Amino acid sequence: MSTYILKRFLQLIPVFLGATLLVYFLVFSLPGDPIVALFGDKPVNEAVAAKLRMQYHLDQPFWMQYLLYLKSIFTFDLGQDFSGRPIAAVLGEVFPVTARLAIMALIFEAFFGIVFGLIAGLRKGKLFDATVLVASLVVIGIPIFVLGFLLQFTIGVQLGWAKPTVSSAATIPDLILPAIVLGLGSFAYVLRLTRTSVIENMNADYVRTATAKGLSRFQVVRVHILRNSLIPVITFLGADLGALMGGAIVTEGIFNVPGVGNRLYRAVLSGEGPTVVSIVTVLVLIYCLSNLLVDLLYGWLDPRIRYDS
Amino acid sequence: MRFSRTSKALGMVAIAALALTGCGASGSATGSGSTGGDTSKVILADGSEPQRPLMPADTNEVGGGKVIDMIFAGLVSYDPSGKPVNELAESIEGKDGQHFTIKVKKDQKFTNGEAITAKSFVDSWNFGAAAKNAQLSGGFFESIKGYDEASAEGSTVETMSGLKVVDDQTFTVELKQPESDWPLRLGYTAFVPVPSGALKDPKGFGEKPVGNGPYKLADGGWQHNVQIQLVPNPDYSGPRKAKNAGVTFKIYQNDDSAYQDLMSNNLDILQTIPTSALKNFKSDLGDRTINKPYAGNQTIAIPEYLPEWSGEAGKLRRQAISMAINREEITKVIFNGARQPAKDFTAPVLDGYSDSIAGAENLTFNADKAKEAWAKADAIQKWDANKTFTIAYNADKGGHKAWVEAVVNQLKNTLGIKVEGKPYATFKEARNDATAKTLTGSIRAGWQADYPSLYNFLGPIYKTGAGSNDASYANPTFDKAISDGLNAASVSDGNKAMNKAQEILLTDLPAIPLWYQVAQGGWSDKVTNVDYGWDGVPLYYNVTGK
Numbered sequence: 113m114s115t116y117i118l119k120r121f122l123q124l125i126p127v128f129l130g131a132t133l134l135v136y137f138l139v140f141s142l143p144g145d146p147i148v149a150l151f152g153d154k155p156v157n158e159a160v161a162a163k164l165r166m167q168y169h170l171d172q173p174f175w176m177q178y179l180l181y182l183k184s185i186f187t188f189d190l191g192q193d194f195s196g197r198p199i200a201a202v203l204g205e206v207f208p209v210t211a212r213l214a215i216m217a218l219i220f221e222a223f224f225g226i227v228f229g230l231i232a233g234l235r236k237g238k239l240f241d242a243t244v245l246v247a248s249l250v251v252i253g254i255p256i257f258v259l260g261f262l263l264q265f266t267i268g269v270q271l272g273w274a275k276p277t278v279s280s281a282a283t284i285p286d287l288i289l290p291a292i293v294l295g296l297g298s299f300a301y302v303l304r305l306t307r308t309s310v311i312e313n314m315n316a317d318y319v320r321t322a323t324a325k326g327l328s329r330f331q332v333v334r335v336h337i338l339r340n341s342l343i344p345v346i347t348f349l350g351a352d353l354g355a356l357m358g359g360a361i362v363t364e365g366i367f368n369v370p371g372v373g374n375r376l377y378r379a380v381l382s383g384e385g386p387t388v389v390s391i392v393t394v395l396v397l398i399y400c401l402s403n404l405l406v407d408l409l410y411g412w413l414d415p416r417i418r419y420d421s
Numbered sequence: 422m423r424f425s426r427t428s429k430a431l432g433m434v435a436i437a438a439l440a441l442t443g444c445g446a447s448g449s450a451t452g453s454g455s456t457g458g459d460t461s462k463v464i465l466a467d468g469s470e471p472q473r474p475l476m477p478a479d480t481n482e483v484g485g486g487k488v489i490d491m492i493f494a495g496l497v498s499y500d501p502s503g504k505p506v507n508e509l510a511e512s513i514e515g516k517d518g519q520h521f522t523i524k525v526k527k528d529q530k531f532t533n534g535e536a537i538t539a540k541s542f543v544d545s546w547n548f549g550a551a552a553k554n555a556q557l558s559g560g561f562f563e564s565i566k567g568y569d570e571a572s573a574e575g576s577t578v579e580t581m582s583g584l585k586v587v588d589d590q591t592f593t594v595e596l597k598q599p600e601s602d603w604p605l606r607l608g609y610t611a612f613v614p615v616p617s618g619a620l621k622d623p624k625g626f627g628e629k630p631v632g633n634g635p636y637k638l639a640d641g642g643w644q645h646n647v648q649i650q651l652v653p654n655p656d657y658s659g660p661r662k663a664k665n666a667g668v669t670f671k672i673y674q675n676d677d678s679a680y681q682d683l684m685s686n687n688l689d690i691l692q693t694i695p696t697s698a699l700k701n702f703k704s705d706l707g708d709r710t711i712n713k714p715y716a717g718n719q720t721i722a723i724p725e726y727l728p729e730w731s732g733e734a735g736k737l738r739r740q741a742i743s744m745a746i747n748r749e750e751i752t753k754v755i756f757n758g759a760r761q762p763a764k765d766f767t768a769p770v771l772d773g774y775s776d777s778i779a780g781a782e783n784l785t786f787n788a789d790k791a792k793e794a795w796a797k798a799d800a801i802q803k804w805d806a807n808k809t810f811t812i813a814y815n816a817d818k819g820g821h822k823a824w825v826e827a828v829v830n831q832l833k834n835t836l837g838i839k840v841e842g843k844p845y846a847t848f849k850e851a852r853n854d855a856t857a858k859t860l861t862g863s864i865r866a867g868w869q870a871d872y873p874s875l876y877n878f879l880g881p882i883y884k885t886g887a888g889s890n891d892a893s894y895a896n897p898t899f900d901k902a903i904s905d906g907l908n909a910a911s912v913s914d915g916n917k918a919m920n921k922a923q924e925i926l927l928t929d930l931p932a933i934p935l936w937y938q939v940a941q942g943g944w945s946d947k948v949t950n951v952d953y954g955w956d957g958v959p960l961y962y963n964v965t966g967k
Contacts, residue, residue, distance in 0.1 A: 142847075148856055149849030150472065152481055155560060155881065155888015156856055159574035163555035196474045196624045197645065205645060264678070269685045276681035280647045280671070368671075368678045370646040377674070378470070381817055381847055 120404050124397065131396040132185075132389055136178050139385040146170070146383030150194065168194075168386075181386055191386045193379070199390050202375060207394065209282045210364070210371035214356040216287055217295030222349055225299045229306025229345075230338060236311055244307075248300035260293045260366040277368035290367040294360055298352050302345055309341035316340075343413055350406030354399030358392075458949050461666050462966025465689040466959065467679045468670030470646050474627020476619065478549030478556040478611045486610055487958060488649055488670065492632035493613035494659050496523060496542070497604070503716065503770055503873030503955030505608055508659040509537065509633075511590070513607070518599035518908060525590045531616045532637045532654055539592035541614035547571065547580045548620050549611055558611040560888065561871070564603060566595045600907045601915045606872040635661045635962045636668060646672055661962045664950070668961045689948045690959050694941045696820040699757045706943040714761055715957030716768040716870035717938035718878070721812060721828070722855075722891040723863040725931065729804065737798035739930040742810075743783050744791035745835035751827045752936050759941045763934035766926050767878040768870065770955050773916025780927030784934055788835045795836050809839040811862030815851040816844040821865055828935075855891045866891055866932060873955050875919040879903060883931055894931030 147161045147170060165171040168191075169180050184191050190199035232241040251259070267289060268276030278286040313319060314337060322336045361373030368374075372391055379387035410417045471485030480489050496510035507513075509529055515521035529537040548554055550562040550571045562568050566583030570576060583595040596603060606612065614633070619626035630638060635657045642650035649670040653663035671688065673679040676695035682688035684705055694702045694710075703710055723739055725731050730738060748762035761769070763784055764776040798804070812828060814821040825842040832840040843862060845851035854860050868889075870877050880903055881887050885895040902922035909915035940957035950965050 144847060144849035144851075144853040146849060148852050149847075150481075150557060152848075152852075154481055154558075157557075157560050157572065159552040159572055159576070160555045160557060160559055162574055163552065167555070194472055195470075195645075196627060202645070261677075264681055269681050272685060275687050276685050277673075277678050277687065280644060282647075365674050366678060368673055368675075368682075370672070374674050375646060381849075382472070383849060 117404070117408075120407075124400055127396065127400055128393065132182070132393050133178060135389045135392045136181060136385060137174065139380070139383065139388045140174050140177065142380075142383055144383065146194075149382065168192075177385070181389065184386070190390050193384050193387045194382060199387055202387065203390060203394060206370065206372045206375045206391075209369060210357055210360055210373065212282070212284065213287050213291055213294060213360060213364075213369060213371060214353060216284070216291035217298070217356050218349060218353055220291055221295035221299035221302050221352070222345075225302025226306050226338075226342070226345060229303040230310055230333075230341075232303070233307040233310025233314070233341075234333065234337075236307075241307070244303065248303050251296050251300040256293065256297055257362050257366065259296055260290075260363055263289060263293055264366055278370075280370075282369060282371075287369070290363050290369055293366070294356060294363040298348075298356070302348060305345050305348055306341060309344055310337055313337045313340050339413060343410065346406055346409050346413065350402045350409075351399075353402040354395065357398060358395045458664070458965025459967060460664050460965055462948065463667040463669060464665050464948060464961060464964050464966075465669050465671060465687070466961060467673050467676075467688060467691050468649060470672050473557065474624055475630040475643070476556065476623050476627045477613045477615060478545070478554075478558045478561075479623070479627070480610065481557045483958075484672075488638075488651070489610045489613070489630075489632075490634070490958070491636045491651055491668065491961060492630060492634045492638055492654075493610065493615075494632070494634045494657065494661070495610070495613040496525070496607045498659065498661055499608045499873060499955060500660070501952060501954050501960060503772065505605055505873075506660050508608075508661070509614075510607075513604050515594075515604070518601040518603070518910075519596045521594040521596075521604065522587075523592055523594065525592075527590060529633065530656055531631055531633045532656065533616060533618075533631045535616045535618075537614055537633060538589045539586045540589075541616070543584045543586050543592050544617065544620060545614045546584060546612065548615075548623075550581055551579045552576045553579070554623065561606070561609060561611040564596045564598075564600050566597050568597070598904075598907075601909050601912065602874045602876050602907065605874045605912075606877075609872045633657070635659070635663045639667070648672055661960075663962045664965050665962075668964075683943055683945060686945045686947060688945065690942065690944045690951060690961070690964065692940070692942050692957075692959055694759075694943055696823075699759060699941070702941070702943055709946060709951075710941070710943045711951065711953055712758065712939060712941055713953050713957075714769050714937055714939050715953065716770050716873055716955055717868060717957060718763055718766070718768055719760070719865065719867045719935045719938065720763075720766075720932040721863045721935065722866040722932040723930075724858065724860050724892050725895075726858060726893050727861070729802065729808070732802075734798040734802040736929055737794045737801070738804070739933065740783050740928075741791045741794035741798065741836060742832060743930055743933045744785065744787045744794065745832050746828055746933070746935065747786040747831055748784070748936055749786065751824055751831075755824050755827050756936075759939050760936035761939060763936050765920075766883075766923055766932075766934055767875050768937050771870070771873055771875055771878075773875050773913070773919065775920055778920050778927060779924045783927055783930065791835055795838075804838065807839070809841050809862075811841050811843040813843040813845060813851060813854070813860065813862060813864040815846075815848040817847045819867075824935075825865065858893060860891075864891060867938075869938075870956060875916055876903070876906065879919060879922060879926070880907075883926060892931040894929070896925065896929060899925045899929070 147164050148156055169177050193199055193202055228244055232244045235241050264276050267273050274289045319336050322332050361377055364371050364373040376391045469484035472482050473479045475485055475489060477489050477493055480486055494508045497505040498508040500506050509526055511524035511526045513521060513523050525539050546562055549556045550559050550568050552572050552574060559572055565581050567581035571578045571581050586592045616631050635654060636651035637654045639650040639652045652667040677697055679688060679691050680695050680698050683691045723730050752760040752762055764781050765778050767774055812825050814825050829840045829842050855864055868878055882889045883894050884903060885900050899922055906915045906918035909918050940953045944951045947967055948964050949967050950963050952960050954960050
């Protein structure tokens, strides 16, 4: 088990190098000179521009810039953004906010998705099942920004139950509405995935055996149906955590959440290479780690899966 | 409004709750000022994250500029109409437009207690100009003698020879050449003094700026990407005294969410109504809106380095383009009155503005004359029918797409040529091609005045070799007319000369003026006394609670 985990951690190294290289290259290839853009409509003062280019290594060729960036990572100094602040501090500000948002969304989609999916699966073909299926189809069909604006306007502006945008501290109550919007799409997938899986397992031999043994309905559902049905759902949720963190740009924009998406968007627009790469790299690492966690969870859910060799 | 009943009911509950707990609004200072209103209210306004540290000479964009303007005071500030009023200056005297003697008011202090003297100004300006400090707005000092030496690439010169401290309260300025409107510029944020600590550690200072303006940054007031909190500076004694208990700029990623906040009273002032709400904001907000022209305009610059746009034929074609655009229609249909059709190259709020300069008729829609001019140009140099005339714009912000398309259609219909909008993904890409002179067609160009003067709309954009001369326009007669204006004995003579220079522009049309900017903003029902300045920014210091 521990060798398996170690192996997986070692695999992170090439992923990390590859991701940073690729993203750095993409930012580098963005058209336009970020320093010229800093001057806006105003005439570019070449002496000032040259000085700033030097400060941000923008006068160097691509490989040199990338190597300098790698060096800065290993010395735990990620450099500075255009407003002169350490990028490490920027990461420290935005990631907790988005992590809070993404985890709340994940809890929302996992809990309601699994509960509704389970009930729908157990009552296949009944009214509840049909309603839930249609509703989830609608949710999947509507783009997230439409849902976002709709909920912001109805719940935030018209009914006044929540503020239309989050407050400066981005507290948990503030984030409830954005988290629901962020998690809605995945909620529908989790629901449908659970439902299908439950229906499949209900007809499995071991479920029939368990029922024949005289186990209570509750025990059959909990131990034999639900636990076996969760494997595909957990796979989905694990991959989704990374997607939620990186994909929160739209939701963060609508609800003005001061998180990763907002900062990343601004950094891409202004061409701040190191900021973009640092944020994306952390996102990649989160994605890899949550996948590792999912793989380990398999073993717990289904003892047939082992990672010994 | 449809939902006012709910909010009123909620408001009553809130009032009842306050009354029951016995903690009514602490600020019952209503009616203390001459304008009335509750001065104990903290005003919530929209802002954007500053791009650079908050150093006055390093800030050239609106997000940081708004804050700098409030926490710093300069020699002069502009009143709501754009007239300069002495703020820290006792007097600014100069007879020949080239040599000035500036006296600074006595007993003025930064909020850290440091005295503001003539030396504070000279040191701050030298710092802003010197190349080694790489300040983005350093170019504002370019008229001062010695600027070129200090700002040259790699220069180690740290002072400008044109600045001399006479005594504690007095310093003299010598310009490279006479510029009669130079004192007008001194209200721009690059000219404010900074305390000596700022010059030693500009980066650290930029995080926690210490100023001398009507407001100061609250302790830990700059929460990056979230908000910037300003509190009144009790020692400030200038014309912009704060009439509220502070201003908090909440940082928004887009105007749409700010508008939702405004409608639900979570935001007090929204500087610019988002395009998506232009149609209904008046019914949403009632009389809590403003519609006021400010010193900014929108043009389409057509580079003269493109062969088909050079020479006499190019000039006729530009006139044709200009007369083929129906500005009235676009400002009405696309902008709902949020713009005013342009009649010159400047802006109507400026001193000396005229809407009837000879040649202004070139800016009026006239399909027949447009076709005629185009045909005349064709007689000189045939327009290739397969060629497409492009109008480049940046698609990342500003909502330019809609009007560019309207202009494209008008040109197609009137002139019968191929026209297309050419979106650039980001502003920086567009600027890149413009500064590198590699444009393949026209580009939209907007100008927001830095200081209220006609010259600011003409010199930096259309003078031969000027930094923002996207059109690469070069006309010695125009250059001469502009310098005549700068050499003029009085401001009003200068304005007349500037408008003479505009006559040349109106014939040559290096850029095609489209419309003047109009500030359209709104406020919540918790605040009152909201007005906007000449630059389209709310006068935050004047706003009070209800």
